[in-house]
Amino acid sequence: MKAYIISIGDEILIGQTVNTNAAWIGEQLSMIGFDINCTATVHDQREDILDVLKIAESKSDVIIITGGLGPTSDDITKQTLCDFFGTHLIIDKEVLAMIEVMMKKRGIPMNENNRKQAEVPADCKVLKNIRGTAPGMLFEKEGKVFISMPGIPYEMQYIMTEHVIPDLINRFKLQNVIRRNIMTYGLPEARLAEKLTGFEESLPGEVRLAYLPNHGIIKLRLTVTGEDKEQLQQKTDEQVKKLYDIIPDLIYGENEEPLELAVAMLLRKTKQTLCTSESCTGGMIAHMLTTVPGSSDYYKGSVIAYDNSIKKDLLNVPQKLLEKHGAVSEEVVKSMAEGARKLMHTDLCLATSGIAGPDGGTSDKPTGTLWIAVASEKNTIAEKHLFGYDRVTNIRRFSNAALSLLWHKIKK
């Protein structure tokens, strides 16, 4: 089964937006066994859209289109789809009602543009979009399926997951593919690959291994293809078991699980509460932890002590320590963790102090230096790391390093 992915939008062509939608859709479709034979991006222009639709139709069984469904005049996808399928726009009453409710809830009066969002080509099946005002649309033509969705990733992903993927699995007889992601933290890619050389060489032909690094986390992805689903599952399990045997301390979870979710699950399991105290990470760790729904059950809060006065006044870090060792030191980060834990009455506290850059580094403590500490009732542990020069990357890597230390501490 072949799929063709079309993205519509000038902002992608001129590089103002990187096309993450095409990558995401490509991944989803290939996971259910599709061969993606092309992804193409074209202008918000009638002729260009019609041209690419014709090419896609001649080459693929499923054509997925994103973008150009906004309410403004530069969005012409719907009218062009009407031209392609020889149909016309009608108001979908259910979509209109949904938009009216949405607008009412937000206290915004309906206007002509909102009403236009409820227009769909007469011959399509409407795919409900509860995350926005533009619905998805499914067309059938001579055994081929065309799907049009809004370009906003969060809306598109909802429509794909809820409507498109289940429909395609039902509709076509697809080859089986099993993909399993093993989440690791603690070794850079080249070192990890070295450790896994023997494992990689022993892999059977139908099993593929990929390394997907992201801010210190390396996702190991096993892809296994074949006919018999049960056999595939068994083969995958065997290989995953081998990985756990070779690198037990590096694996913190599976699938797309971020570190903050692994921490969250351990906190729930051990019935412990957590607070944080961040300096250089400036709220990133709190943000990551609170992205997990229900985090208020175990996460109490944070003192972001960006300024030394906050470290002293709120967290009771002694002035002497700051003067003698500097804010970025084992002594201060431990004192921050202990002070914040007492202040917020939690079982555990995670603290960070470092130099995110681009300025502020010295020969002694270069940009990229990080101290992290975890305080519990029993003791306080600390760890030092050295990363790179880019501020935004450092903040993410610092946060992952800190969450990994916390994870190991609770795990023990």
Add this chain to the structure above:
Amino acid sequence: MKAYIISIGDEILIGQTVNTNAAWIGEQLSMIGFDINCTATVHDQREDILDVLKIAESKSDVIIITGGLGPTSDDITKQTLCDFFGTHLIIDKEVLAMIEVMMKKRGIPMNENNRKQAEVPADCKVLKNIRGTAPGMLFEKEGKVFISMPGIPYEMQYIMTEHVIPDLINRFKLQNVIRRNIMTYGLPEARLAEKLTGFEESLPGEVRLAYLPNHGIIKLRLTVTGEDKEQLQQKTDEQVKKLYDIIPDLIYGENEEPLELAVAMLLRKTKQTLCTSESCTGGMIAHMLTTVPGSSDYYKGSVIAYDNSIKKDLLNVPQKLLEKHGAVSEEVVKSMAEGARKLMHTDLCLATSGIAGPDGGTSDKPTGTLWIAVASEKNTIAEKHLFGYDRVTNIRRFSNAALSLLWHKIKK
């Protein structure tokens, strides 16, 4: 002048790699006046590559190809280009010598794969690549230019910058393009479009307007094309001035400026310090503010009061207020802002309290409800918003709403 960008590689099609090359090349080419009419990604397969080359040739003046130039057997771009142009591979002595030097420096003996890297189609102009072993190649055919480069971004960018861009500027008489982004916050896309209907209708043909929404921020992009650069600049300035006249309160900045940077610049200008106190946004605002380099000059820290006990104990929010109005209320968010401002001794404090979801909403205070407050020495202002159901999106939209209120407060 039209350009067509072709990326070759399975890893892009299946979403293992996001196609940042196409975005980067699109930006570079559109900056020198090219109209990018399509970007397409295809398999490492002869027929697919030949097909897309034919389409590209029929539609564009310049065709840029990346990928498939590695030394392994799945890289077949060079042989396919030979087939397309009716030529054959020869060894380029200069490239071979360069590879030999490179290998010697790394202490690696030359093998057959390395030697293959020095093969190029007989009729191309070789574009030197000092960052890797695969050279770039330029072909001419009936007035059209084809360029093939390796897919490794760092190598491709070198060849583009050093060879391709200067060649294209010399070769073609290119049209000038000016692009200007006006950053707005405060109205959803449909409402903003309504307000700008007259403006849009009065735009001269060579000026295009696009709406690019992102978590409540809408970037208005004006694209102006023409011959005379000075005239273009003048036309752009005229239209931008009109925008400032129509929506003065909605524009907070230009180009890619995020709200946190606009706030940062105002704080520096007015020499004021800031702290935050977040509940529902859980550290996101602190994270956004501290992403700006040098933010420690004006940003002192935050108390993330995720749990009500922190609101009471640290921020001195009276128990009575929490009981009577609930944590998500005007009274409590104002009290949080005032309490945190006193605690951290700053000129201003921004506070948030709301329901990010997915759970926790009631009929009275549904998921998506947000209260924000800004406290200064003089007074405390508060604002209520209602957003959607998705937790991650809400946290971003909440944060932008809060930063916008702060921006307006300082601006006044």
